[in-house]
Amino acid sequence: MKNIFLILIVLTASLSYAQKQKCTIYLLDGSTKEGISRFKADDNVKFRVTEDSEPEIIPKEKIEKIKLDENGIIGTYRFKNVTDEMGRWLKEVSVGEISLYSDKISGAFYGGGVGFNSMGGVGMGGTMMMGGGGDVTYYYVCHKGDNEVFKITSIGNISKNFKKAASEFFKDCPKLVEKIQSKEYKKSDIESVVWFYNNYCVTK
Numbered sequence: 001m002k003n004i005f006l007i008l009i010v011l012t013a014s015l016s017y018a019q020k021q022k023c024t025i026y027l028l029d030g031s032t033k034e035g036i037s038r039f040k041a042d043d044n045v046k047f048r049v050t051e052d053s054e055p056e057i058i059p060k061e062k063i064e065k066i067k068l069d070e071n072g073i074i075g076t077y078r079f080k081n082v083t084d085e086m087g088r089w090l091k092e093v094s095v096g097e098i099s100l101y102s103d104k105i106s107g108a109f110y111g112g113g114v115g116f117n118s119m120g121g122v123g124m125g126g127t128m129m130m131g132g133g134g135d136v137t138y139y140y141v142c143h144k145g146d147n148e149v150f151k152i153t154s155i156g157n158i159s160k161n162f163k164k165a166a167s168e169f170f171k172d173c174p175k176l177v178e179k180i181q182s183k184e185y186k187k188s189d190i191e192s193v194v195w196f197y198n199n200y201c202v203t204k
Helices: 002-017 162-169 174-181 187-201
Strands: 021-027 032-039 045-048 056-058 063-070 073-082 088-094 098-109 112-117 122-126 133-143 148-155
Touching: 021 045, 073 133, 088 187, 098 187, 148 162, 148 187, 162 174, 162 187, 174 187
Parallel strands: 073 148
Antiparallel strands: 021 032, 021 063, 032 045, 045 056, 063 073, 073 088, 088 098, 098 112, 098 133, 112 122, 133 148
16 A cells, blocks of 8 residues: 555656657658657647647657757657567667667665656656655666667666676677677676677677
8 A cells, every 4th residue: 555655646646747848850751840848647748849839649659769958968759569568768878789888767765666757757667665765777678670779687676687787688799699689798798788689799
C-alpha cells in the first residue's frame, strides 16, 4: 500500500515538473517541426511553435526522433519498445551495428522504482523498493534495424548480473565476452563495450 501511495505522489508531482524544451521533431513522413515540446504521460508529444501558439498533440507513432536542447547540448531521443517492459523515449548514446540508449531517472527510489526521467516525465525502472532516492541511469542495447531494445544494465542501483547479461547479448564476439568475463569491462564500461563491439567485432 505504501508503494502505491509513493507512486501516486510522484505521478502528481510530475504534472508540474514536466519540462518544456526547445526541439526539432523529425516525422516519419520526412517533414520536421521546430518549436517547444514536452512529453505527455501517454508518451505522445505536446508541441507548440512558440509559447503563445496553439498546442498540437503529435502521436509517438508518427515520430522518427526528437532532438532536444538540453542546456545547450542537443540530445536525440527515439521511442523504443523494451523487452518485457513498456515502451519509452530513450536517449541515443551511440549508433552502429549495436546501438546504445539511456534513460536517466532522477530521484528514483532505491532498487529502481519511480522517478523523473531526463525529459521531465515519470520514469519507471526495475523493481520498486523502499529507501532513499537518487539518480539512476538505465542502459539499453539493440542490433541495427531492431525497434525493440534490451535493458542490459543500470548505473546507480543494484541491477541484473551484467556479466551474464552482456556475455549472452554479445556472444557472437568471443574476444569481447572474454573481456566481460574477466571483468576488464564492468557495467560502468557499457559505452566502451558497445564501442569495442562496433569497431572490433563487426565483419566489414
